[in-house]
Amino acid sequence: MTQPEEKKTRNGSKIKKVRNILLKIIGAIVIAIVLFLGIVYIMNVISNNSEAKRIEPYGQHVSVDGKNMNVLIQGEGEETIVLLPGFGTATPALDFKLLIDQLSPFYKVVAVEPFGYGLSDGTEKERTTENIVSEVHEALQQLNINRYMFMGHSITGIYGIDYVNKYPNEVTAFIGIDSSVPTQPGMDVKFPLKKLELLKKSGLLRMMMKLGADPYTGLAFDAKTVEQMKMISNKNMNNDTTLNEMDHISSNFKGAQGLTFPKDLPLLLFVQSDNQGVAGWIPLHEGQIKDSVHGKVITMDGSHYLHHTQFKAIAENVRAFMKEAK
Known part of the structure; x- marks a missing residue:
């Protein structure tokens, strides 16, 4: 070689x-x-x-469309406040606990957990605004609740504007907690639903939540409530019902763009004072109240979940505003 x-x-x-x-x-x-x-x-x-x-049960089940919707009622006041969560808030009644505790000495507070949230069943029914609004209303009818203030966080601004127009004889006021506005930018996004579903089913979502920062650090929740919220979040995050709702976010926002709050409906909007994610966040809300006979925007320091830290101020301002509006 x-x-x-x-x-x-x-x-x-x-x-x-x-x-x-x-x-x-x-x-x-x-x-x-x-x-x-x-x-x-x-x-x-x-x-x-x-x-x-x-997971420890709380609240009570109401039959809607043959499924169980969980509702927590606290307080015995003459006036009623109906509370609805933002999108993806896995444990609504517990997430609102600090605020409910402040409101319930003066009002009857009804925290509704829509299908796919909290201890409510899931559903295969499409998560359109029309269906969600109809289901919440049916739950209240089952409880003989016919007159109430409608109060909610984030995406409740979209469902709520539809709700108050459909049931004007029932709703006495709308109160938004950093609530969504139909014309806010960036809501035509397409979400990677299959990837989110895979994260849930593979267990990677649980691991990410475990390794990520604790969202309840420094908040006034007691340890037992935090433990329950974390377990229910592991159960509900990215479930089929909320993923379907995510798939309808763009169309639900578009469907609300032609709606306005009734002029004679008292309208109180608590708004994050420094929202870096949405351009013109405060002016968007100011535009919603400009034609209201009883409209007010109150800016607050804090995260999108204002009710986690500003629960006392929110409750105090609700009482003062409703006295002024009467």
Whole structure:
């Protein structure tokens, strides 16, 4: 064998060894990933089963469309406030607990957990504004609640503007907690529903929530409530019902763009004072009240979940505003 041939053979042997090593490394990485995903999935299943036994019931079930909708009622005041959550708030009645505790000495507070939220059932019915509004109204009818202030967070601004126009003889005021505005920008986005569903079913979502920052750190919730909220969040986040609602967000916002709040309906909007995510956040809300006979915007420091930190001020301002509006 000539010298060039020997060199070529040696080079070929080295390349083959390097290739074999690379294939072994890639194989080991693939096996490690598969094992990791398998462990995450199994731990998620075990945790789901364990937590399902530790979730403590609260409120009461109301039959709507043959399914159970959970509703928490607290307080015995002559006037009633109906509370609705923002999109994706997995445990509405507990999430509103600090605010409910401030309102309930003066009002009858009814926290409704729509299908897919809290301890309510899921549903296969499309999550259009029309269906959601109809279901909430049916729950209130079942409870013989026919006269009330309608109060809600975030996307309730979209469902609420439809609701107050459909049931004007029942709603005595609308109170928004950093509520959505139909014309706010950026709501025509398409969400990666399949990826979000995969995160849920694989157990990766649970792991991400576990490793992420604790959203309740520094808040006034007691430890037991926090534990319950975390377990119910693990159960509800990215479930089929809320993913369907996410899929309808764009069309629901578009459908609300032709609606305005009735001029004679008292309208109180608590608005985050420094919203970096939505351009013109305060002017958008000021535009909603400009034609109202009894309209007011109150800006507040805090996150989008103003009721987590400003619950006392919200309750005090609600009472003062309703006295002025009478």
